[in-house]
Amino acid sequence: MIRPRPEGLALPVAAVVPALLAALRERGRAVLAAPPGTGKTTLVPLLLAAEFGGRVLVAEPRRMAARAAARRMAWLLGEEVGGTVGFTVRGERRVSPATAVEVVTTGVLLQRLQRDPELAGVGTVVLDECHERHLDADTATAFLLDVRSVLRPELRLLAASATTDTAAWARLLDGPVVEAEGVLHPVAVRWAPPPRPVRPPHGMSVDPALLEHVAATVRRALGEQEGDVLCFLPGAGEIARVAGMLGGSGAEVLQVHGRAPAAVQDAALRAGDRRRVLLATSVAESSLTVPGVRVVVDCGLAREPRMDHARGLGSLTTVRVSRAAAEQRAGRAGREAPGTVYRCWPEAEHARLARLPAPEIALADLTAFALQAACWGEPDAAGLALLDAPPPGALAAARTTLRGLGAVDAEGRATDRGRRLALLGLHPRLARALLDAAPEAGAARAAEVTALLSEELPSAYGSDLAAAWQRARHGGDPYGARWRSEARRLEGALRSSTPRHAGGARDEAATSGTGTTRPGDSRPGGTAAGGTGAGDSRPGGTAAGGTAAGGSRPGGTAAGGTGAGDSRAGGTGAGGGRLSDDAVAGLVAALAFPERIARRRGPGVHLMVGGTAAEVAGGIGEAEWIAVAVADRGAGRAGARARVAAVIDEDTARQAAGGVLSSCEEVLWRDGDVVARRVERLGAVELGTAPLRRPDPSALRAAVLEGVRAEGTGLLRWSREAEGLRQRMAFAHRVLGGAWPDVSEEALRERAPEWLGPELATARRRADLARVDAGAALNRLLPWATGEAARFAELVPERIEVPTGSRVRIDYTGEQPVLAVRLQELFGLRDTPSVAGVPVLVHLLSPAGRPAAVTADLASFWREGYRAVRAELRGRYPRHAWPEDPATAVPTRSVRPRR
Template structure:
């Protein structure tokens, strides 16, 4: 071979993927796109790009999901050519770029690729793009693929596109890109699976928390692996905190312990990908699942956990969550032990648990905060993402929430189109929320300090820095750990990007990943950033002041956090308890934060089943800063409501769900008062009114008429009365102002309004449903309508002379015949039958006890 291919070392041509490169080139020549299915270790990341550059005139871009993988791939390809990085092979990641005019293969992160596509949709000078590790389904990779397919269909049909995957589940990718699947056989050696669950139950992961007992078990399993097996040990853990804890328990073993994660220094990441002189234990996050081969590894210890983004769209809480890995991810991890020879994987869970794991990881688009994606789509010209070729469409609710956030930030207009401000936010290279905070805080706290705090918020802080953002800032300034250099680099990058955007009056310059500038006009502040200027707040150490230099560190940290997350500005409502502007309850575990009146929450999570979010990082702010940063939530209104058992009428000023001030209303709107009283009635029932005995009896008579006569006679059940309350309460309700006024309303008078006066039936109500019935003995006895049938209860002697049973609405009344002492003697609804058959027994029983009372032989004739 000639050209680049001819300069590749023999080790490269011996890689398994070399055998399918002709088929891949043929597919690209015929259809312009293909899916390359090649297991880890076959050379898809390192050999294929070099041969693509040899076959096509133009630069080849290789997109990797992680910076560590991008740098490592570039170094490996450069080694295959016998060159330093930056000549034939270069790389560009956020904050670092090594390319030259001779560069034919450039490895970039997917985030960098997105920025480049937005700046130059045609990708001038690029012959082919290889999207690596597509199976991981990172959102940036899915988005970049959609944009590239759009470019191929409209602008660059000659652009070759390769979707590279380490799995064989490639049918969907093939249909998406419109090209065939080219599969390479792997050289993976056998990997023995050993199940190593903890001997005692451990708590499942919750939010970011991992049971320390599980970490102790993982450390013990690593020690067992060192004793029982040969070769280096690669241990998968969910995050840097867990890696540090396990590393702390592995001292004194006589091996090198490397901590490999996205926050690790580049030197540590590079060392992990180079052979070690001594035996090694590599404690790694998921970054080591599918990047280049880690030499020397023959044993994998898998905790079975990973970190994934999760978004609670209803509460605006986005954070990383610790989750169980999928079976596909577990296989990827296990494969690391078989790259160079037979290996072993020790899984820290049971075989039964393994069968219950999800088959594949969920795509990030289904789980994550979609605000960055929505901004990319808006800049691309498709705000609703309806025309983007995506394997999985964005969830409608999540996308709607993201678009609403962009509108609040001023990044898009009412129609969803990107604004000039939106392009400026995107050009800063951080989440749109953080970009907004950087842009709007810089004039008040200074560009350098705004950039430093924004850099703190751009990735997970070390847990040792604590929950107070200002304290973490001071810690980072003097720290010598692995986090501090990366933070300083990002701070400088953000300050440079900010400076470039403000390079000319009235204009902003969007700095690109390569250091060139693209010009875009500026358009001022975002809606919701406050009315007028953001005022300086007082810090806890007493420092205060005006724009730029007047903010103390505490106030500056608070301002940046509040501008980034205005709906998470929170006010104290009890010891350690807060309520956020967005309505979410939050808890702070002790310390100075829990004593502050106002805080701006930067990081919080809310586990399943929890009512309150747990604050992980926040900054103290004062009320002035809270009002200005969350100004779009500020509202003043008159409130007339039923609360705590009475009408509350007040003038309210709120910041979202946070109440700022209240003043009682002297003359509230009468209609609003009426609605509040109706709300109280609906909530507490008609028992709020004055129900005399007469009112209660009238209601029962009306209920009987409705039940038996129907027609125009009204329903007076509780539900019906509440529904028609404005009608029957009439002027009494209109005159009421508070609970005590309701309690004075005579329900009897009010109920009369429901009678059918219009039909004339109301005038016959006393006749049809009499309140009392006259008996021959001279008594007028009250009828009891409380039961299913009317009841007339009186002493037996009162019925003497009555031949027939009284009737109401055509139905016989149930008679309760009482003894002279008022005790029940008999019950009947057929009085003639009683006189002829039952009376003699009652008479015989009672005459001896009540001899002074009459007991005639023929009571129906006795008057």
């Protein structure tokens, strides 16, 4: 008999439990909207188990909340955890045959659904804190709705939210909303912005001035208010820095975050012997009540996932909190009594905050989600009941990654290898690294390095993965203890995930097991639990970072999947002890992130296989090859910053990223000439080259064309005649238009195949282009087809005949054609010459060939300007003719003989 203590039955949510039970009895699904502190997490599951029987599964988004909820419910029953109430989180399980209420993380729930979609023995599933919109919770909800519709229509579903924004959940579950009244005490708001402007957050960077202000605000709150202080900060690094600033405050300072030891997390949920300051991340926003808290100090920042799909870089970034999150945080101060919240930003900025936080599915790396969906029988996720559809680009990138891992086939269906990866309880990349490194490194060492990568390393561990591994082995810090526990879990999961003919439920704490029939298996396009049979059906027979079954590589083991004939079972494998620790660290990192394998390009800079440059600090940056395990790319930066990396050699690089290893003939224009070579590449990284003696003629032509378009027509030989032809053609195009071609630099580059066709076909290098007569080639652009080209010399002549019979070249370089001729040769010419109807600009030269006058109207010049020129030059050049009336004089090229 489940009978909570009287204080539990007095919780506010108890008033709406009859309506909630009636809704679940009638519809089988409902949404509970209950403010924090009302008992929705602790009392409701107990009453559901008492009313309906069958095990009640309560899914929490965080391990801390799952353990705390189980302990609180056990206390309400006067029991210890593991009896009527138990919990299962990653690496820890406390349940018994008597357990009626089991609290699990949403990740564990997903693992259990993949192994046993029917959830045998479970009568009700409660999805707690659904308003937080974690991706695992959204995915689990979709799977559970599938289970109800196909396998278990009697399974009851309850979505519990700490907010009243439940309309979307009600539509999704097709169930009623039951609202509980809260007993939140009034919370006074104190606006406490920094005294001086601080830099906005950038990536993982937070202005130290803001942290100093937050610490000062905590001290202020301790002096002005009673009770414990709960201070929200974005991450563990900021928590540690602020904790260091609070020495001598007189209060006990607790650091509460996902990486904190379980003992510290549990201590935060118990009343202390003296006044406390709890420095917490968002994990404390809406979990169980923290006793004694009367004050909240909110820095206004949070961490959200971001994914750069083009570069394959995922990371956390610091963002401003939403108004909804700010209200959730403030509410922590009013759970037990009136309280106060200090908000470290100006009141005027509050209204500009986003109303709600973005759902994780819209921001995060979707690789794990895509694998879950594929294993469920929904490769494109189109049939899943999700509040928000996954972004198409992000889902496509995730499926591409999974194909590279050999986790899905060409149609996106899960392979046997993919199901094994999914059951290891890791991101698929890390699962691949663990699975494929174990045969060479040994299960224990592969698990240890994978455990390092499964959680953010403390900054004190440095950027060298191998050195961090040694520090974790010998360190006695809380991280080291968690790491050792996770490494043991992964080693056990690796061994127990070996394919077996007979399956059965296994311990979710090890997140391992075999598949059973799924709801998706009965859908069109679904896949059977047995997968694709003995052979791995990876596209093209290879995986990114692997080779087809039976293939070989340096080192002797196929880096890819568990294809036909692959006898790997997750054990030590042949030669598991051959590799040094440094080599093991590099191998695991390379297998997990093959596109981040990088080769040195210069001091402190490496080029990654994916094509992105990475800045690498410290001694590791001097290595020729590295595998970047953790990287980020700040806003506005083209390159990435490697935060954790391991040294590898070229053989390991080839082994891990074999799927993007290629060899090709390359003929291109580079560094001012044609380069023809055979190139071996690992993605964007060049491994080696050899000259290509007989390049393909079409490739040569394309390379020469690329050179002309890149460097311009200056590569050709331009004689004076060729330059003049181009100027005349430009004039014809400008004045006559129509079929007369544009010969500007841009146009000639674009139409190079048309006018340089034969030359492009025979040129092999820059020197060949330098011998090309540009003028002869330009002639091909004239409008020969219409016949107009035959009139080109008439319409736009190269020279004009003057009265003396001389043929004088016309200069077409300016806007108006220019005729430069000695003045005496134009005597008797009354009208100004013209070209294509445009009067030429006549430059009248002195006998020495220097400009004496410029005119576009000869008749006017003879009347008005000639006298002044005659007066100035007649004495200087007495032997030349200077008639009174030049308009009627006889033109001459000669001088008068001497007397």
